[in-house]
Amino acid sequence: MARSDKKKTGAHGKNRRDAHGVYRRRAERGKAAFRSYDGKAGDEFRGDSSSCSSRAKRSDGNANSYGSSQRGGNMSSYDSSQRSRNSSSRLRDTYRNISNVNEWESRGDSFAEEQRAPAANLIAGRNPVMEAIKSGREIERIYMAAGAEGSVVKIRAMAKDAGIVVDTVPRIVLDRMAHGEKHQGVAAEISAYSYSTVEKILKRADESEEPPFILVLDEISDPHNLGAIIRTAECADAHGVIIPKRNACGLTSTVAKTSAGALERMSVARVTNIGRTIEELQRQGVWVAAVDMNGKAYYETEGVMKGAIALVIGNEGKGISRLVREKCDLSISIPMKGSINSLNASNAAAIIMYAVRRSRDC
Incomplete structure (x- = not known):
């Protein structure tokens, strides 16, 4: 035993x-x-x-x-x-x-930014976000906690129909963004800045006694890219930036921070349809140039750059959409001499903007 x-x-x-x-x-x-x-x-x-x-x-x-x-x-x-x-x-x-x-x-997003979406510009909770979408309120971006289920699936579908960008993030990120507020796995960032209009941008150009110099951004989704483009546009003395309401980043707190104060001095218009806006600019005598890999080298188009011009910059991943490209008057490119055949959207925009500025100043 x-x-x-x-x-x-x-x-x-x-x-x-x-x-x-x-x-x-x-x-x-x-x-x-x-x-x-x-x-x-x-x-x-x-x-x-x-x-x-x-x-x-x-x-x-x-x-x-x-x-x-x-x-x-x-x-x-x-x-x-x-x-x-x-x-x-x-x-x-x-x-x-x-x-x-x-x-x-x-993905390149800054996890360390505790103030990425200040609580003052954040709507937290499933019902508040759902009602904000239904009411047509301007929403810059929706954040959803990874693994969230239930009515969050419906909110994602509503956001897609409304053309609102949705980011899936770890729950700890959402906790920090909400600053202790109960978010139920979803939060929406509303606009922190007021937008200008295309008419005001053209008026600003007229008052400067210089041909219009405008940036048209086709579905730029990264707030850091948008902020960097706005900063360069202000430094290059562009008259304004035009962005779409759908499927694109709006004027968030991250954009403001990345712009290093340029957002306070730059006119940014938000439009429903980029294609129609291009047609309106063309009626006002503005040449619209798509910054595209298959276009003419930018230094071969200096004559166009001296006049009224709008530069179209495409999405970080898919570039300029086909419908928008077809409405442009011409395409210009930045010659690539190395093994890599493309540049970051904000870098490409900076090179072309200063090409425009050089052609006007010389």
Whole structure:
């Protein structure tokens, strides 16, 4: 009988050793993940690293409890094993959050910007966001927590129909943006700045006694690109920037920050239809040039640049849409001499804007 008990105890001892090994390996993987992640977000998660380790240690303790309770025939073994499973589940959730943050970082968005969408310009919660879309309120962008379900799916469909850009972000990002406000996995950023009109931009050009010099942005979606373009446009003394209402970034707080104050001095008009706006500019005597890889080299079109001109810059990924390109008077390009055949949208815009400025000043 004693030998039988000893064998049983030995088996449970093996189970405990296996459990120790499993949770020790999980804790080590967690530490490695935290060490590999850099940046401010990583600092936050590194703060949770010890928590993960302690969870693993608690799980070790639970495993010990499990073994001892089995030897004693105690019903507490079920509770201990449940706590152990819950701990490993929380650990997996933490890894999943790290993966989400890494994905968010890789897109080029600034996770570290705590004021990316100030609470004053943020509508948080499912019903408020849904009603804002229904009422036709100007919404710059909608943020949804990764994994959010239920009515969030309906909100995503409504946003798509309204042409509003939707970003899926880790829940921790949404928590920080909402500044403690309950968001239920969704928030909408409303415009922080008032827009000008195409008529006011043309009037500004007339008052400057210089041919109109305008930027038309076809679905630029990155707020950093938009802010950089507005900054360069102000430095190059352009008269205004035109952006579409649908499927494009609006004047958010990130745009304002990236523009380094230029947004306060630059006229930005938001229009319903870029194609019709191009037709209106053409009726006013403005030449519309698409900045495209297949156009003439920009230095071969200096004669056009000296006159009234509107430069069309396309989306970061797909470029200028076919319908918009067909309405343009000509296409101009920036010759590529290296192995890479394209430039960032804001860089391309900067080169062409200063080509226009040079042709006018010389």
